[in-house]
Amino acid sequence: MSQKVSRKEIWYETLHSSFGQYFTVDQELYREKTAHQDLVIFENAALGRVMALDGVVQTTERDEFIYHEMMTHVPLLAHGNARRVLIIGGGDGGMLREVCRHKTVEQITMVEIDAGVVEFCRQYLPNHNAGSYDDSRFKLVIDDGVNFVNQTDEIYDVIISDCTDPIGPGESLFTSDFYAGCARCLQPEGIFVAQNGVCFLQQDEAVNSHQKLSHYFQDVSFYQAAIPTYYGGIMTFAWATNNSAYRQLDNATLQARFAASGITSRYYNPAIHQGSFALPQYLLNALSAQG
Ligand code: SAM
Numbered sequence: 001m002s003q004k005v006s007r008k009e010i011w012y013e014t015l016h017s018s019f020g021q022y023f024t025v026d027q028e029l030y031r032e033k034t035a036h037q038d039l040v041i042f043e044n045a046a047l048g049r050v051m052a053l054d055g056v057v058q059t060t061e062r063d064e065f066i067y068h069e070m071m072t073h074v075p076l077l078a079h080g081n082a083r084r085v086l087i088i089g090g091g092d093g094g095m096l097r098e099v100c101r102h103k104t105v106e107q108i109t110m111v112e113i114d115a116g117v118v119e120f121c122r123q124y125l126p127n128h129n130a131g132s133y134d135d136s137r138f139k140l141v142i143d144d145g146v147n148f149v150n151q152t153d154e155i156y157d158v159i160i161s162d163c164t165d166p167i168g169p170g171e172s173l174f175t176s177d178f179y180a181g182c183a184r185c186l187q188p189e190g191i192f193v194a195q196n197g198v199c200f201l202q203q204d205e206a207v208n209s210h211q212k213l214s215h216y217f218q219d220v221s222f223y224q225a226a227i228p229t230y231y232g233g234i235m236t237f238a239w240a241t242n243n244s245a246y247r248q249l250d251n252a253t254l255q256a257r258f259a260a261s262g263i264t265s266r267y268y269n270p271a272i273h274q275g276s277f278a279l280p281q282y283l284l285n286a287l288s289a290q291g
Helices: 064-080 094-100 115-124 144-149 166-173 176-182 203-213 242-248 251-261 270-275 281-290
Strands: 009-016 019-025 028-032 038-044 048-052 056-060 084-089 107-112 140-141 156-164 184-199 218-225 235-241
Touching: 009 048, 019 038, 028 115, 038 115, 056 064, 064 094, 064 156, 064 184, 064 218, 064 235, 064 242, 064 251, 064 270, 084 094, 084 144, 084 166, 094 107, 094 156, 107 115, 107 144, 115 251, 144 166, 144 176, 156 176, 166 176, 166 203, 176 184, 176 203, 176 235, 184 203, 203 218, 203 235, 203 281, 218 242, 235 242, 251 270
Parallel strands: 084 107, 084 156, 107 140, 156 184
Antiparallel strands: 009 019, 028 038, 038 048, 048 056, 184 235, 218 235
């Protein structure tokens, strides 16, 4: 939703009817109604290029590194030996860029429902993919993620659901059908992570995901990071595995694995990794009340 004002257009994000955020649109770079979503990319003085889908901000150049580093390095370094990675969504390319930094990963599949997002982000958000779309390990599949995970005969070590919120095409990626499909194509010792919203404002989404994932995985929890663009506090990332030890790795192990990876980061470090599994009491209370 946007309205013209005297100096600059103001772009409002109103995820919640009485609470939101705004961006000045310094220059609209691209707007397209793709087959699935209304896509806009614009320049903002504070956050750089901003991409929104169906009126909801997906990513900004200024703070995307926090989200993409936490959704890749935490599961991949916790796993310690991931060779095959599946990204669901991720059309802006930021998640792929960070997965590609892990040289031990041999194959990366990305299942994105909207070819337009890949095409337009490749052109207008080049810093997100940073050339990773040309990585020889990468394979792009244009499909609904829920279809893919329920039909593929491939098996993965880590699955990363980098999806929109559960509205529009993203809705199917918060269903039991999707989670069952992920459990189906994940190695028994595999790790599943998913963006699960800002828990202070979208607590029900976290509780619902936890309840559904618990039917398919033995150890389900969350980890968290604060990303300024996803306003309202910490964003929770769903965490689902069959091995609770993955969440309890000691600092020395994480330090050694991070050093061996040779990755340089701007947000992630082993202490942040360990601390990210500490959750606010209100969320813990809501999860235990759910049973
Ligand atoms: N960082 C963002 C967030 O936290 O909301 C997510 C960014 S990424 C651009 C979200 C991607 O999910 C989009 O490219 C969108 O097209 C894709 N997507 C939405 N629903 C999907 C589905 N059912 N299957 C595959 N991709 C989907």
